[in-house]
Amino acid sequence: xxxxxxxxxxxxxxxxxxxxxxxxxxxxxxxxxxxxxxxxxxxxxxxxxxxxxxxxxxxxxxxxxxxxxxxxxxxxxxxxxxxxxxxxxxxxxxxxxxxxxxxxxxxxxxxxxxxxxxxxxxxxxxxxxxxxxxxxxxxxxxxxxxxxxxxxxxxxxxxxxxxxxxxxxxxxxxxxxxxxxxxxxxxxxxxxxxxxxxxxxxxxxxxxxxxxxxxxxxxxxxxxxxxxxxxxxxxxxxxxxxxxxxxxxxxxxxxxxxxxxxxxxxxxxxxxxxxxxxxxxxxxxxxxxxxxxxxxxxxxxxxxxxxxxxxxxxxxxxxxxxxxxxxxxxxxxxxxxxxxxxxxxxxxxxxxxxxxxxxxxxxxxxxxxxxxxxxxxxxxxxxxxxxxxxxxxxxxxxxxxxxxxxxxxxxxxxxxxxxxxxxxxxxxxxxxxxxxxxxxxxxxxxxxxxxxxxxxxxxxxxxxxxxxxxxxxxxxxxxxxxxxxxxxxxxxxxxxxxxxxxxxxxxxxxxxxxxxxxxxxxxxxxxxxxxxxxxxxxxxxxxxxxxxxxxxxxxxxxxxxxxxxxxxxxxxxxxxxxxxxxxxxxxxxxxxxxxxxxxxxxxxxxxxxxxxxxxxxxxxxxxxxxxxxxxxxxxxxxxxxxxxxxxxxxxxxxxxxxxxxxxxxxxxxxxxxxxxxxxxxxxxxxxxxxxxxxxxxxxxxxxxxxxxxxxxxxxxxxxxxxxxxxxxxxxxxxxxxxxxxxxxxxxxxxxxxxxx
Amino acid sequence: xxxxxxxxxxxxxxxxxxxxxxxxxxxxxxxxxxxxxxxxxxxxxxxxxxxxxxxxxxxxxxxxxxxxxxxxxxxxxxxxxxxxxxxxxxxxxxxxxxxxxxxxxxxxxxxxxxxxxxxxxxxxxxxxxxxxxxxxxxxxxxxxxxxxxxxxxxxxxxxxxx
Numbered sequence: 001x002x003x004x005x006x007x008x009x010x011x012x013x014x015x016x017x018x019x020x021x022x023x024x025x026x027x028x029x030x031x032x033x034x035x036x037x038x039x040x041x042x043x044x045x046x047x048x049x050x051x052x053x054x055x056x057x058x059x060x061x062x063x064x065x066x067x068x069x070x071x072x073x074x075x076x077x078x079x080x081x082x083x084x085x086x087x088x089x090x091x092x093x094x095x096x097x098x099x100x101x102x103x104x105x106x107x108x109x110x111x112x113x114x115x116x117x118x119x120x121x122x123x124x125x126x127x128x129x130x131x132x133x134x135x136x137x138x139x140x141x142x143x144x145x146x147x148x149x150x151x152x153x154x155x156x157x158x159x160x161x162x163x164x165x166x167x168x169x170x171x172x173x174x175x176x177x178x179x180x181x182x183x184x185x186x187x188x189x190x191x192x193x194x195x196x197x198x199x200x201x202x203x204x205x206x207x208x209x210x211x212x213x214x215x216x217x218x219x220x221x222x223x224x225x226x227x228x229x230x231x232x233x234x235x236x237x238x239x240x241x242x243x244x245x246x247x248x249x250x251x252x253x254x255x256x257x258x259x260x261x262x263x264x265x266x267x268x269x270x271x272x273x274x275x276x277x278x279x280x281x282x283x284x285x286x287x288x289x290x291x292x293x294x295x296x297x298x299x300x301x302x303x304x305x306x307x308x309x310x311x312x313x314x315x316x317x318x319x320x321x322x323x324x325x326x327x328x329x330x331x332x333x334x335x336x337x338x339x340x341x342x343x344x345x346x347x348x349x350x351x352x353x354x355x356x357x358x359x360x361x362x363x364x365x366x367x368x369x370x371x372x373x374x375x376x377x378x379x380x381x382x383x384x385x386x387x388x389x390x391x392x393x394x395x396x397x398x399x400x401x402x403x404x405x406x407x408x409x410x411x412x413x414x415x416x417x418x419x420x421x422x423x424x425x426x427x428x429x430x431x432x433x434x435x436x437x438x439x440x441x442x443x444x445x446x447x448x449x450x451x452x453x454x455x456x457x458x459x460x461x462x463x464x465x466x467x468x469x470x471x472x473x474x475x476x477x478x479x480x481x482x483x484x485x486x487x488x489x490x491x492x493x494x495x496x497x498x499x500x501x502x503x504x505x506x507x508x509x510x511x512x513x514x515x516x517x518x519x520x521x522x523x524x525x526x527x528x529x530x531x532x533x534x535x536x537x538x539x540x541x542x543x544x545x546x547x548x549x550x551x552x553x554x555x556x557x558x559x560x561x562x563x564x565x566x567x568x569x570x571x572x573x574x575x576x577x578x579x580x581x582x583x584x585x586x587x588x589x590x591x592x593x594x595x596x597x598x599x600x601x602x603x604x605x606x607x608x609x610x611x612x613x614x615x616x617x618x619x620x621x622x623x624x625x626x627x628x629x630x631x632x633x634x635x636x637x638x639x640x641x642x643x644x645x646x647x648x649x650x651x652x653x654x655x656x657x658x659x660x661x662x663x664x665x666x667x668x669x670x671x672x673x674x675x676x677x678x679x680x681x682x683x684x685x686x687x688x689x690x691x692x693x694x695x696x697x698x699x700x701x702x703x704x705x706x707x708x709x710x711x712x713x714x715x716x717x718x719x720x721x722x723x724x725x726x727x728x729x730x731x732x733x734x735x736x737x738x739x740x741x742x743x744x745x746x747x748x749x750x751x752x753x754x755x756x
Numbered sequence: 757x758x759x760x761x762x763x764x765x766x767x768x769x770x771x772x773x774x775x776x777x778x779x780x781x782x783x784x785x786x787x788x789x790x791x792x793x794x795x796x797x798x799x800x801x802x803x804x805x806x807x808x809x810x811x812x813x814x815x816x817x818x819x820x821x822x823x824x825x826x827x828x829x830x831x832x833x834x835x836x837x838x839x840x841x842x843x844x845x846x847x848x849x850x851x852x853x854x855x856x857x858x859x860x861x862x863x864x865x866x867x868x869x870x871x872x873x874x875x876x877x878x879x880x881x882x883x884x885x886x887x888x889x890x891x892x893x894x895x896x897x898x899x900x901x902x903x904x905x906x907x908x909x910x911x912x913x914x915x916x917x918x
Contacts, residue, residue: 015859017870051841053867090778090810092791096895097841101777110777115838118894158892162874163856364853365915368878406918488855 008152011159016119018044018155021148022057026076030059030066033080037061040142041130042151043123047097047115058100058114060127062142065102067112081111089131091124100124102131122154129529138533173484176491180266181309191258194251195314199322201244201251202465203329208244210333210458212237218453255314263310267302274298274493282499283565284525297493301486308483316476319469326462326469333455340435341463345470348428352474355421360478362417366410373403426467433463500564506584512591512672513576514541514703516562522570523557531557533726534571539719541672544704546714548745549723555707558723559675562705563592575673593671593702595695597678599662601653606635607642609661613669621668628697629664630690631657656687663694674699676706688713711749720745769816771807771828771835779835781807781815788815792832792839798882801840805832842888842896843869848909851916860889862897871895879916887917 009020022042030039038061045056056069065086067079081102088103098121102111116124130142181188212234220230275298286294323345331338380387380396387396436459443451516539523532532554539545547555560566561573564580573580580588590613601609610625611617622642626632634657638644646652646661653661659679666674679695692713699706708714715734722730722737722744730737730744737745770782771790778789788809795804805818821829843864850861857872871891879887879899889897902910902917 015870015872017868047841047866051838051866053864053869090789092778092839094839095797095842097838099838103776107775109775113777119891121893158894159857159872162872162892163854361915368916371876371878485855 005146005149005152008149008156008160011156012152015159016155018046018119019055021151022059026057026068026078027059029076029078030061030068030080033066033078034061034064037063039066039147040145041123041127041147043116043127043154044120044151045114045116045124046120047117049113049115051097051115056114058112058124058127060130060142065112065127065131067114079112083131083134085111086131086135089128089135091128098124100128119155119158122157123151126150126154126529173487173491174480177305177309177483177487178313180269181262183269184262184265187258187262191255191262192314192317194254194258195318196321197251198248198255199318199325201248202322203325203462204244205241206458206461206465207329208237208241209461210452210454210456212454213457214452214454259310259314263306266309267306270302270305270490271298274302274490277494277496280498281493281496283560284499285496294493297486297489301489304482304486305490308479308486312479312483315472316479319472319476322465322469323473326465330459330462333458334451336449337436337439337451337456337459340439341432341459341466344428344432345466348425348466348470349473351425351428352471353477355418355425356475356478359414359417362410362414366407366414369403369407369410373400373407376400376403429463429467432466433460436460436463500567500585502585503582507578507582508584508587509576509578509591512588514591514672515539515574515576516673516703516705517574517577518558518571519574520571521561521568521573523561523566523568525566530569531726532561535723535726535728536571537721537728537731539703539705541703542701543718544699544706544716546717546720547705547707547723548709548711548714548720548748549729553723554726555723556677559594559677559705559707562673563589563594563675591672593666593669593674595659595662595666595674595676595679595698599658601646601658601661603645603647605640605643605645606638606661609646610642610664610668612665617668622664625664625668626661628667629660629694631660631664631694634660654687656691659687659691660694663691663698667698672702674702674704676704676708678707678709711745711752722748769818769828770825771831773831773834779831783816790815792835794836794840797840798884798888802836805836842898845889845897845899847906848912851912857892860891860897864897869897871897881918887913 012018012020022039027039031037039059040061042057042059045058046053048054048056054070056067059066059068063083065081065083067081068076071077085104086102087105090099090101090103092099092101096117097115098118100112100114100116102113104111114124133139216225216230216233216237219225220227225233278294278298327338327342327345330341376396376399380400387393436456440451440456440459442448444453444456518535518537521532521535522530524530535554535558537545547558549555557566561568564583564585567581575583575588593613602612607619607622610622619642623632626635626642635642635644644652646658663679676695676699679691696716706714706717714720717734719731719733720737721728724744730740732740737743738749740746768783772780772782774780774789776789779791780787781790790807790809793806793808794801795806803818803820805821806814807816807818809815818824818832821832824832843862843866845862845864847863848860849863850859852859852861853875856875858875858877859870859872861870862868871889871893873889873891877890879889882888885901887899887902889899891897899905899913902913905913
């Protein structure tokens with residue numbers, strides 16, 4: 001079983017309380033009823049006709065489908081339907097209940113009617129897709145499909161995509177995180193040693209104070225010790241005290257400095273590893289994860305891990321050492337008073353833990369209300385023109401004021417909670433001190449076991465040292481939870497394998513001529529639903545191929561496969577006769593240029609953006625590329641010329657200007673294979689003319705695949721491919737296709753002419 | 757300016773469930789299996805209903821089911837029960853925060869259920885009162901009167917209710 005499926009099974013079992021797969025006994029019954037034919041796909045229908053939760057299954061085989069419902073006695077009521085009987089499939093979506101109906105002959109009762117929640121929808125869609133393909137006359141062979149994997153993936157995917165699930169065990173994550181400290185073992189040992197010194201020497205001054213009173217001051221006052229001898233010992237004690245602080249403060253310096261530096265190094269290593277790994281990941285990963293979430297992982301999460309490694313680890317471990325040390329010293333000095341002071345400590349830790357839980361609950365409420373405040377901001381600031389146009393300023397001010405009041409009340413509730421808790425806790429600590437007095441005073445006055453005054457003073461001094469470690473231990477669960485959450489998020493990215501990988505000893509095509517051949521290429525993003533269905537063509541070097549057809553037909557998928565952003569599910573793509581999976585991907589992609597509908601410029605100067613693919617290109621070539629792209633004129637009119645900073649995503653330039661800069665970038669890059677994806681669709685007519693001129697210069701001598709909805713822009717294409725429903729349904733020159741009666745291209749072209 | 761609602765005449769529309777398990781809409785000579793979409797599932801769930809055919813084209817628009825004959829109205833109500841189905845939460849047993857998701861364990865009128873939401877996906881307050889929660893798969897959970905739930909459920913929900 002693959003790691004992925006193991007993870008999906010784990011998600012289903014842990015989060016959904018539904019079977020991780022088709023029950024084995026039921027599967028045996030179904031396959032027996034099908035004369036041994038295998039179950040190829042299955043889905044759980046989790047609602048009955050009365051819309052109550054239930055367990056029923058729909059299974060698909062090569063020639064049959066089976067519907068199984070549990071009877072009251074726990075057995076399975078199995079119905080077998082011949083796939084040939086199915087004449088129509090109907091799906092009725094609802095808010096949370098979907099209905100799939102398999103229909104036979106018109107007017108006849110439905111062959112099967114199943115209800116299911118959205119959680120099961122993907123699994124049902126897989127089955128529905130195969131059956132609809134059958135009805136459309138396309139037989140979809142599923143011999144290589146793993147039914148268990150597809151079912152588990154379809155159910156677990158929404159959770160898997162939302163959550164960074166790397167390891168369920170917190171300890172394993174912490175251990176892995178601590179592994180990043182290994183390269184800095186020497187500095188870590190020194191930092192921990194310094195922290196240990198700080199903890200231990202902190203225990204010395206109260207002990208010295210007690211010792212001085214009992215062994216020096218009182219004997220001297222009672223005349224049992226000579227004044228000269230007492231003075232010598234007292235000065236030695238003072239010197240020892242000074243030495244303690246002289247040792248302690250440098251140790252504090254070493255600890256703070258080393259641990260914060262180590263934390264920074266580890267955060268740097270994590271950021272670098274993470275960013276490098278992200279660059280290697282395939283596009284499929286980026287389509288699953290939100291950009292904001294990935295940025296947070298590289299920035300905020302690594303920062304939080306720095307905090308944990310630099311201070312959390314040391315604080316928590318040393319607080320434990322400190323509490324154990326304090327307890328040991330106090331019980332050794334006087335076990336009765338020691339018990340008075342140590343017994344309440346677990347109670348204090350528990351109280352702090354409970355308080356942090358309460359604060360978390362308050363924060364959830366406050367964050368919810370805070371999100372309502374930010375909702376107003378993110379709505380109205382980008383949409384300020386609409387607000388003003390509809391004269392809704394006062395309403396928006398009122399909406400914001402109400403939510404602002406609301407969130408302030410919640411934050412004040414948080415302040416009310418902690419400002420009440422901490423004084424009460426300190427009252428508890430002081431009560432402990434009073435308890436020490438209550439137990440100590442009679443003994444100091446001679447009742448009960450003897451208690452030296454110095455020992456009592458030491459106790460009082462030790463009392464003040466309890467609160468800080470108690471606080472850290474009380475917050476420990478939260479500190480560790482926060483750190484492991486960030487670690488999960490970081491490790492999830494690091495553990496994701498790139499789906500596109502080079503074979504051992506990949507081939508470098510030098511030079512690339514640019515012949516692109518598709519041989520029966522099929523492709524599906526999820527393994528079942530095919531986006532491309534057996535596409536074959538051969539594009540000669542230097543040809544301009546126009547890809548046209550309705551949206552969702554598969555045009556963009558074709559160019560994504562040419563750029564090897566994904567690998568084909570079936571068939572082969574060859575470049576100059578070589579399967580692209582055998583090519584060195586990095587070298588191959590350097591031969592590919594792309595001009596997209598929404599050109600992406602990086603924050604930097606115009607010069608840096610044009611030189612993005614070729615950072616060492618001479619300035620004269622940059623200007624030549626910009627001239628060829630019809631960009632030189634507008635660039636020179638900018639105040640800083642080619643050194644103008646274009647801002648984030650090039651927002652200081654217009655859409656047409658950004659497009660021309662991106663064309664200049666592609667011209668300078670000089671690719672052998674060029675992809676134009678709706679390069680002129682979002683600009684005005686004049687700008688389109690300029691871009692069109694630029695593109696004509698760009699495409700010369702290259703193999704070009706151009707996607708365009710405006711068919712007039714592709715009139716000069718060598719050939720046009722009409723892609724519909726994942727198939728190449730027509731191909732030929734513009735004139736040839738227009739001459740085809742009832743042709744798809746001709747129909748599209750005429751529709752566009754009518755609109756003009 | 758008064759805007760006129762573009763509707764097909766409801767009086768000529770009849771609805772019925774047929775043996776194939778589908779709701780059929782019949783208008784004169786034309787008949788089609790349809791599914792029901794509420795235009796305002798939370799503001800006005802029983803009126804303004806769009807009847808859509810298999811191609812998701814609107815076949816008829818029912819402004820008020822009272823305009824239909826009694827049999828059609830009964831058929832429509834059955835369809836509405838399925839189309840408008842959401843889980844009705846009767847008790848909240850656990851709300852737990854995990855890495856990036858919030859895990860809910862609840863009892864519903866339909867049976868016990870566990871589901872997950874994103875940490876930043878908050879329950880939505882409904883215009884007629886009550887809360888609506890959408891899980892990661894898109895299923896909806898309705899709490900019609902959170903204040904009427906048992907004490908433990910109310911405590912767990914406290915952070916999510918105004």
